[in-house]
Amino acid sequence: MNKKGIISVLSAGLLASSLSVGTVHAQENKYEVSKKTIEEQAEMNKSLEKGIIKSSELNTIKSDVLNSLKTSNSYSVKSAKGFNKSSVEANSEDPLFEVEPNNDFYRANTMLYDKVMLGQLLPLYDSDFFKVNVPTAGALIVAGGVSSPAIELGFTASEKDFKDNGNLKYLGSEYDDEIETQVYQVKKPGTYYIPVIDTDNLDDIDDNLEEDIYAISTAFVDNVAPTKPTVNKVDNNDKLVTGKAEANSTVTINVGKQRIGYAKASSNGSFSVNIPVQKIGTTLNATAKDSAGNVSGVTYVKVASVDVTAPSKPTVNKVDDNDKVVTGKAEANSTVTVNVGKNRLGYTKANAKGAYSVKIPVQKKGTKLNVTAKDATGNVSKLTYVTVVKH
Template sequence: MKKKGIISLLSVSLLVSSLSVSTTQAAENNYESSKKIIESRLKSDKPLNHNVINSHALREIKEQTLISVETPKGFSTKKFNTSSASIKGSSGQPMYESEPNDDFKIADILLNERVTFGQFDDTLDIDFYKVNVSGKGTLLVAGGTDTTSNIDLLFLTTEYEYQDHGYLEYLGSEYDDGVEVQGYKVNKAGTYYIPVLDLNGNDYDAIYGISTQFEADKDTVAPNKPTVNKVDNNDKVITGKAEAGSTVTVNVGKKRIGYAKASSNGSFSVSIPVQKAGTTLNVTAKDSAGNVSKLTYITVVKADVTPPNKPAVNKVDDNDKVVTGKAETNSTVTVNIGKNRIGYTKANSKGLFSVSIPVQKKGTKLNVTAKDASNNVSKVTYVTVVKH
């Protein structure tokens, strides 16, 4: 494989039409248009930026590709294009190109860290591959041929149909021992495409290898600190919201007294021993990457054990469909006949309430209570239904 410039397609907006592969003219158009786009970007060649590339991953993909193309296990050029397509071996074994794959729509799938062998079947052949990327990170693409090959391999990574939405950032390339490695910063999860062609017009007997390696960006962003609901000296659980899937830990000083995992919607409930009023708790959330949030401090308060005053209830007659009156602000007002609840509502910020009930007969005795947020229940207010 001859040394050559490498291409960044980040500014290419030209679309290559989906052409039929059944005629020579169509194949020539596809090959030439792709070659033209690739060659038009040769001036943007730059060396691979080692500051943003994992050196171990770079060395590994080079060695893997080089060894594979020099000693392709179980490979037969006679059977390659007919019976060995897309063979899946055990981990580390090579894959084989499946023809036809000369357009974006019918691109072969590449598996990360597995070399795929390809072979051009005519002088206008261009092979397309695709790789699925799970998120933001760095994508390395390596291509190589054996040392006796006349192939001048040309390849790149691009969005579908050479579009540019800014999802790929070209990091440069380097060539060593017959293997060329290109690096890309991936800014969005998705499927990316790798067209491969031979600038020399194809050496039918020669093969090439293509492989990819993806390393996801390390998550270094800590979760937001948890939101924690009020805790009193009767509570055996602490509730609130944190980053979905994060581990929420409750401490007194440096001593952990409980932890739990936040649900998919971020809600959490941590079991703790009952704490004295005035105790300061600190609560954190840790994500799957080990990033820990800032502390949320909360002081245990004395439980509210004082019930609301009993509600003041207006007159109710045998035509009324509501019971109205006044109770503790935001308390829950319940209307019963004996132990049978016939209606309830929440008092507003001024303490006013209006409870919908079925019409009751004259002489029916209603009992009305108010319950506050601490579940303290008032004494009962009795009211007898009168004739309208």
């Protein structure tokens, strides 16, 4: 493609047209806004870096556009009437046709991924707009070409009304076999737009006929890795690793490079991976891989020692037949429970200093209470017995 045509400047004088002056100005305004945006991007002269997108992905979309253009003579007989009044989709191999009017964001034709769209850029200052839905963050690929040199094709990808909300970043273009392929990094899912124009209308109006056709196509690649999974505490008794990761991703647990377990996260991102019991101090690493094969960063977790030591028996202050609380001292932050036999009367959490105060119903003289303390790991102390006395 001749890049000089893309960055050419409109001359001041307009060639005569059979269109009314009002119609020409309306079309020209839409055309010029599109042209300015396309020119600004072209002036960056940004070549697509190798490795951003797999060459196979780029080759596929270019091949589709080329093949459609090679057979465009059979489509050109449809003429403007065929393009403007119907969209033809005979089978999955056939391209689609633009449907007029589609000369602004609000009338944009819907594009399907990996499906070529054929169009004409007539009359003078015609702008064609297409829209595509991006399902998630990733790379949007747009490729275009023409059936003849009469059209100097210009196109870009844009947010609605050419606004820049920071959701679309131009990564670069490449040219091959007269096909231009542009790649954009999309930050946020949603609808994006592709305006298409003939950038040198003033130079060869008379050469751009109904037989002159352009082809445009889009593809999407999920190239965004999941965020690192979060992993809950793992101790030397655990046979499961649990946590949260990207919904439906595959979470893998390794020791070094050795995989010890993997599982698929649920639709809400929770996961539970079976592993062999690991020794204290072993470092596990966890990753999440999405359906496109993108792998997250690594989350590291060290196997901790499980607390298997029960708290000391709590001390219990005197309880009489008027008391409605049982007080004393236990392991800091442990849960203290007061029972009569196996019947629980009350429980509370000891404070950071171990003091506790458990509310109970008033008990008769001679009733024997038993009191235990349970730590955060679930270890339970031995029983402390106390007999209710006369007040």
